[in-house]
Amino acid sequence: MTNYIGKAVRRVEDKRFITGKGRYTDDITLPGMAHAYIVRSPYAHARIISIDTSAAEAMEGVVKVYTGKDIAESGINGIPTGWQVNFKNGDTMKEPPHPLLVADKARYMGDAVAVVIAENREIARDAADMVEVEYEELPAVAGPKKATKDGAPLVHDDAPNNLCFDWELGNPKAEVDEALDRSHHITTLEFTNQRVVPNAIEPRSAIGHYESASDKYTLYTTSQNPHLTRLLMCAFVLGIPEHKVRVVAPDVGGGFGSKIFHYAEEALMIWCSQRLNRPVKWTADRSEAFMTDAHGRDHVTKAEMGFDKDGKITGLRVKTYANLGAYLSTFAPCVPTWLHGTLLQGLYTTPKINVDVTGVFTHTTPVDAYRGAGRPEATYLLERLMDTAALEMKMDPAELRMKNFIPPFDGVEQPGYQTQVALQYDSGNYHGVLERALEMAGYDDFRKEQEKARKDGKLLGVGFSTYIEACGIAPSAVVGALGARAGLYEVGQVRVQPTGTVSVYTGSHSHGQGHETTFAQVVADRLGIPMENVEIIHGDSEAVAFGMGTYGSRSLAVGGSAIMKSLDKIIEKGAKIAAHTLEASEEDLEFAEGKWTVKGTDKSVGFGDVALTAYVPHNYPEGLEPGMDFSSFYDPANFTYPFGAHIAIVEVDKDTGKVSLKRFIAVDDVGNVINPMIVDGQIHGGLAQGIGQALFEGAIYDENAQLTNGSYMDYTMPRADDLPSFELDRQVTPCPHNPLGVKGAGEAGTIGSTPAVVNAVMDALSPFGIKNLEMPLTPERVWRAMNS
């Protein structure tokens, strides 16, 4: 029975978004609400000598100014991190305090020093200028490798050499060294996977609302996971019992990871509201978003891959310095380690792998998960190595991949594939996606066209990327063993209303993904009812029992599975009621098309009638509870492993170095697909961001650790006219371990696309003997390389 699954159903949420009726945090106005403006450090590293708030507080309309001293004296804690990664020698990682407002020192440009609360935002803004902060500027460091050098300025006095942790995974380094030593060829790349700024269209916002009569708190916030925010804020920062706190994440305009984390401003608004006994709102402006939304990537890496004379990979050795920024954000320690190192098997049978990661503090904005989170960094290094190796060994990059692919396995008849780096892949057919992508690209013809174009003085290039990602995050026991301080299951509650319509409460959170549509398709199909009869409710801790939120392409694979479990319970209970009504035994019933039928007869009872009976149990099975309302927790058995093959075709302008992306082909395998239109949209958006990193984006810090391009006049976002019309196709290899057979599609585009584009540019530039350039591949960078 599939009336909806697999169909490109139009998104039900779009009506309110497109007509301007979405309700975002900043749209919420509460009676008596005051407005906050945060005074931030213009310096990356400075001692705070003094703060004089008297002029600001004397202004008409100013309610109060709080500083780091007020925060410190109130005895609350700083913002915690949610993951622990220890030193190789067993020492606990360095976890310096991250106060809501700093009292002693500012540790990155944008660090919060004071908060001004006023009757309106404009007064708060004007009063912020009147807060006199005397700073003593100190030397700062922005680069992660540089920060570990002796004598580098320290971000935290108790973290020598700015080290947070060092970490290793895979085969013993000696074994990998030996494998590489014995190799016929070694390809080496050293590069920076540059820092990018997430740039969700909606800036972060938070409203704290304390109600003294009931001693209850409500936080409205731009969050991808309101329940986790509540847990972290209540238990670790403010020490408020959770049952007294409601967290609402209403419509949220994009996150890309940056809204997963519990931010200081959230706890600060609750704290201010409690002190002032009135609601307080803060909304970031775009400059604040650039400076204070957790950034992504920022790895300095050396990667070496060995090959035998036939082109089979013999080993991989990776050393990375990961920039964590000034403080540890919620998932910061996990991203460059467990989300990066574990993906270094890629799609290949590499027998020996060792990855070594040093996590480093710097005087920069905290770094955390950004669309893909660790997996793009892993894919970038692997896929750049593959195309570079092909060039060096004069082999075809597609053939080199085919030669090294793990053979197809479905995870049912054939077992999952155990990697050298801790994971067991669920199912895969890696040859399939590349073959299809080559066919779509017309690869053989392209090489001829490229040859001809070179003779005409034109620089065409093709680049490949065959990627895998670990999504559907994550089995709680596994991540617990790896340092997670939370479980990563999901909650799905299905409440059948007496008239047979259905309310679904999910711990997943939609901030652009279209859950209200996709989840409703699943529920409507399973129950055999119209989609219009299904409502998806999310983002409110008072409505939804619990939840771990949306990130890591987990919503359908984990959140959808939790809903499926509850649907099973509904159908099981419905069968008992139907059997009673039909005077048949449960075993003789079948459930299809929204009704229970006695097999081989035309005797049936519909879902709506059964629902009504459950709530009006006059004629009812003995001993059965009334009602139809089930909640389930789903803890996945494994990660899911989407994969795919991306091909980029570029032309480089010889005169200027400007790269034009001519074609982009993406064949992705995300398992079963519920709504192909939404999946295509996810892939498109992901590709744009991945291509953005390759060609345009990148935070630029100067030698004083000043962010010098924190505006849309200076930071280049990819735009529609920078991109070709994407050519997409899909292969379907179902996930064997979740009920929907889905793997996740939110990050695939970002993970696969970046190296494909860079590889294509390197291919175009190969006549110049250029092998590696740093991202973003700006025109001047390419032009300089061609002319040096």
Add this chain to the structure above:
Amino acid sequence: MAGDELLILFNYLNCKTMIPNKFDYHRASSVDEAISLMAQHGMDAKLLAGGHSLLPAMKLRLNQPGVLIDIGRLDELRYIKKEGNELVIGAGATHDDIAHSAAARSTFSMLSEAADLIGDVQVRNKGTIGGSLAHADPAADWPAVMLAANAQIELRGPNGARTVAAADFFTGFFMTALEDNEIITAIRIAEPPKGTGSSYQKFMQPASRFAIVGCAAAVTVDGGVCQKVSIGFTGLADGAFRASNVEAALTGKKPTEENIAAAAQLAGEGVMPMSDHFASEEYRLHLARVYAARALTAAVR
């Protein structure tokens, strides 16, 4: 101020931004009223037309006027027409108006080409040519085109109207020949002789979409020879300028690939180029040569 201090100041401003300071607002019902309002409020007042340069500057508090005088809805400034052998563009014509004007295109195709390359749809819909010229951003597109078109810029102030040639109008970094309380009312561009072709070629700053280098070229070819060559550059230096050395090198020559290349090689000579994240001085000078050749080639095609 040293570069570092400027940067710190900018970042400091950047730290607390996006809400402008408090200001008074007047909507002028005529150009004359706008002029008298300006006279009344003096240095504290700013004219608001499309607002696409002024408002961002106010949000960043780089500009903090106490009074805004809105001339954005003055119909008397918003027109494009032919008068005799002249094209007359009202200062309130939007970039989009010009992009879609047949009269503008038939006078100099570089006018519509440039209009089409400004900012994005929203900027083109709101931004005006008069506002852009008065602001004189060193990376704006119009100044280069005005120079190459030998435009005459009409100004009106408390003491009446006057006309200034484009070459005399742009006087430096965000500086023009506008006197206090003067307003741009129109731009006059003479119909070029037969055989004139033009082009505007722009290497965009990818984030802002301003010009890293923009080159406007108008070339009159008669008898197989370039009789008149006009080239305006923007983005390259601290203000738009005429490349008279390139013009001279091609004047009197045949418009061949070799002659164009040789003339274009002179582009940027003697110029102090700007430098930023997107283009160093050396790269800007290189782009000036490339884009001079491209604009000249397209103009004579």
